[in-house]
Amino acid sequence: MNLTIPNLLSILRMGLIPWFAISVLDGDATRALWIFAIAGVTDALDGFIARFWRQQSALGAYLDPLADKLLLVTAYVMLAIPNLRLGLVIPAWVTALVITRDVVIVVVALVMHLAVGISRFPPSPLSKINTAAQLLAIVGVLLSSRSSVFEAIAGFLVLLVAALTIGSGIEYIYRANRMAAQRE
Numbered sequence: 001m002n003l004t005i006p007n008l009l010s011i012l013r014m015g016l017i018p019w020f021a022i023s024v025l026d027g028d029a030t031r032a033l034w035i036f037a038i039a040g041v042t043d044a045l046d047g048f049i050a051r052f053w054r055q056q057s058a059l060g061a062y063l064d065p066l067a068d069k070l071l072l073v074t075a076y077v078m079l080a081i082p083n084l085r086l087g088l089v090i091p092a093w094v095t096a097l098v099i100t101r102d103v104v105i106v107v108v109a110l111v112m113h114l115a116v117g118i119s120r121f122p123p124s125p126l127s128k129i130n131t132a133a134q135l136l137a138i139v140g141v142l143l144s145s146r147s148s149v150f151e152a153i154a155g156f157l158v159l160l161v162a163a164l165t166i167g168s169g170i171e172y173i174y175r176a177n178r179m180a181a182q183r184e
Contacts, residue, residue, distance in 0.1 A: 006046035010063035027085040087145030130164040
């Protein structure tokens with residue numbers, strides 16, 4: 001196993017997930033926000049270190065996105081639990097959309113690999129915008145109890161995530177279909 005600094009940072013990010021969940025369950029939005037911010041910093045650092053000091057690895061290619069997805073899914077599931085005294089609750093249907101899209105992408109990528117040998121399925125610009133909106137929505141929800149302005153912004157961001165999730169999911173299916181057709 002190749003335990004480079006970037007890989008250790010990804011593992012650290014995964015280790016922060018239970019602490020984030022506990023903070024949300026405790027109703028401590030400030031602590032959850034700090035943990036989420038630290039996870040974000042480790043994500044930025046692991047990518048920078050991997051590129052700058054050429055510490056990219058096959059293990060890191062799996063660990064980094066896995067840590068990101070585990071954190072996002074955990075955040076959406078936890079912040080969809082009603083009555084946690086955190087402010088705005090993410091509607092369960094938005095959480096279901098976010099998780100379903102990610103599952104569909106993984107399944108489509110696996111089918112593409114097995115059926116037509118496509119092993120690289122890079123994210124599109126729309127998908128990157130969707131991920132950024134997902135992250136901002138989490139921050140917004142964690143800040144939503146502080147003021148009605150934050151609550152309104154968080155509400156908008158959650159609806160934006162729903163729209164972008166649907167749009168990027170459709171785009172992934174379209175791209176996969178087009179890539180498969182080019183291989184045949």
